[in-house]
Amino acid sequence: MTTGHGTAAGALDLPYSVIRNLTSPDEKANGVQTWFANVSARDILKIGTQDNLRSYIAEHSSSKRNSVHKQIEMTIQELPDRFINRNSGITITCTNCDVDDNKKLARLENASIINGAQTQGELKRYFSAEDGEAADFMVRAEIIMEPLHEQIVEIAIARNTATxxxxxxxxxxxxxxxxxxxxxxxxxxxxxxxxxxxxxxxxxxxxxxxxxxxxxxxxxxxxxxxxxxxxxxxxxxxxxxxxxxxxxxxxxxxxxxxxxxxxxxxxxxxxxxxxxxxxxxxxxxxxxxxxxxxxxxxxxxxxxxxxxxxxxxxxxxxxxxxxxxxxxxxxxxxxxxxxxxxxxxxxxxxxxxxxxxxxxxxxxxxxxxxxxxxxxxxxxxxxxxxxxxxxxxxxxx
Structure with missing residues (x-):
């Protein structure tokens, strides 16, 4: 699975296996679009978390890993093929999204994970430890294209515990x-x-x-x-x-x-x-x-x-x-x-x-x-x- 592509500054190419546009009329009226995609777990690693309320809690100290982190880890290690069903997935925001279904690529501008930073952190931990021997498996991603950054902030607040x-x-x-x-x-x-x-x-x-x-x-x-x-x-x-x-x-x-x-x-x-x-x-x-x-x-x-x-x-x-x-x-x-x-x-x-x-x-x-x-x-x-x-x-x- 390809994990990286040359892109313009601020842009990121996200490969996918399947993507569907599920934009509602209300979203369309506000200039917003929403897609759901099945993507490789490895490709989640390259997405930033600058607009999230919290980064990976255990990033600087493994002692901060809690039961939620350990449950994610267990699913990754023991049932990777069931991960896409057992995990709630991630939410990605961006200010623009161009989908190329011929290449199976979604080009995201100013992409950020706003819900799922803990999942991403555990994925990074897993793939780093496995040193290239880790299995490929899928993660479901919700991609929200919102042109206004201040509204992305509000979405991030609403999608996390600090609503x-x-x-x-x-x-x-x-x-x-x-x-x-x-x-x-x-x-x-x-x-x-x-x-x-x-x-x-x-x-x-x-x-x-x-x-x-x-x-x-x-x-x-x-x-x-x-x-x-x-x-x-x-x-x-x-x-x-x-x-x-x-x-x-x-x-x-x-x-x-x-x-x-x-x-x-x-x-x-x-x-x-x-x-x-x-x-x-x-x-x-x-x-x-x-x-x-x-x-x-x-x-x-x-x-x-x-x-x-x-x-x-x-x-x-x-x-x-x-x-x-x-x-x-x-x-x-x-x-x-x-x-x-x-x-x-x-x-x-x-x-x-x-x-x-x-x-x-x-x-x-x-x-x-x-x-x-x-x-x-x-x-x-x-x-x-x-x-x-x-x-x-x-x-x-």
Whole structure:
């Protein structure tokens, strides 16, 4: 079995025996494709793990090999012909995939294993020990072609134990969400915060990741630090939970973590109220945003709004449009008497911010694509110019 080919930088040729494209309509709409392939176990060794949450645990110390590793090893050594059935396989992401069925090759760009690093590690261990005498056998691979690297990060999170929901359970168990839950329950009587994957999200049970995303949008740039992009809460929602957990863990030892943690706890109820306020703002009703596309079946680029069937008034706005608005409001967030507050000045006109948001939505850059607006740094910057200018004028007054 051939194990290597000359390829362009960042590209990898993966031989296969069989491959099938099982891309769903939803994936296709997002520019994603998925294949399942049977590949040689030896060919798995050359794929990187740069986008995985964890590399091979026992890479630097054999003492870290656990029962899972040993079970994989036993199957490889004793039943290699059954490995493809006994093992859950590996998941590979790439930013582009060209399949040549004549040559039985899939050329992957920026390929990375995001689930199966332990399997790969045990395969490397086995083939190294056997010194060329090891048997050939097959592994099943799922290949996900996702052009956007930030979405690959989200897929990696979702495909491993640190999924956004399971991480909520971990954060809740470690006490990281206790203060946040208390702050929400005190400010919003009758409502509470999801603390585990078993908590059912509903009218009175708030989605923890969503709350952290909304709150992170209100965080002033100087508090975030560095050059963190404003669109991170939309592009990498899971990162908001990871960061919050890290700040909670380090709050007692690191002043910057304490300040960010306190901000999130204090401002979470404010962010919830603001998101709801803008989601049903009367200003959307005059903007001629349509629920459906020209064929009246589904909206072009994702539904921007929903309307009440009886009144025809907007009662929901897509997060991709609302996130840049909340981010712009961070210009009005400040510390007063030792507490973070959001204070919208009289010069600020909410209808004007909505008008600018719709203008960005219809711009050539976004082209009425809801998800594209949520990711567009230009959209965030354009809306922030309005609020930042007002804040700067008031500071100089």
């Amino acid at each position: 956004s929901v399971k991480s909520v359970s971990q954060a809740g168990a470690r006490g990281y969400l206790k203060d946040l839950k208390t702050a929400i329950e005190e400010a919003l009587p009758g409502e509470t915060l999801q603390m585990s994957e078993t908590d059912e999200i509903g009218p009175n049970m708030l989605n923890t990741q969503a709350v952290l995303q909304w709150t992170r949008l209100l965080m002033p740039q100087k508090l975030i630090g560095g050059t963190a992009a404003r669109n991170v809460p939309y592009k990498q929602g899971g990162k908001c939970l990871v960061d919050f957990s890290n700040w909670a863990q380090s709050a007692n030892a690191d002043p910057e973590s304490r300040e960010r943690y306190d901000f999130m706890v204090t401002m979470a109820p404010v962010a919830i109220a603001e998101y709801r306020h803008w989601e049903q703002h009367d200003g959307w009703n005059d903007q001629r945003l349509h629920e459906y596309g020209k064929k009246s079946d589904k909206p072009h680029g994702g539904r921007p709004v929903r309307r009440d069937k009886a009144t025809r008034k907007v009662n929901w706005v897509a997060p991709g449009i609302l996130f840049p608005i909340l981010s712009a409001l961070s210009a009005f967030v400040k510390m007063e008497n030792g507490k973070w507050t959001l204070d919208k000045p009289g010069l600020f006109k909410e209808d004007e911010l909505i008008r600018r948001a719709v203008q960005q939505f219809r711009s050539d850059t976004v082209n009425r694509e809801v998800a594209l607006m949520g990711r567009s740094e230009q959209a965030y910057d354009a809306l922030s110019i309005y609020t930042d200018t007002i804040a700067a004028v008031l500071e100089q007054a």
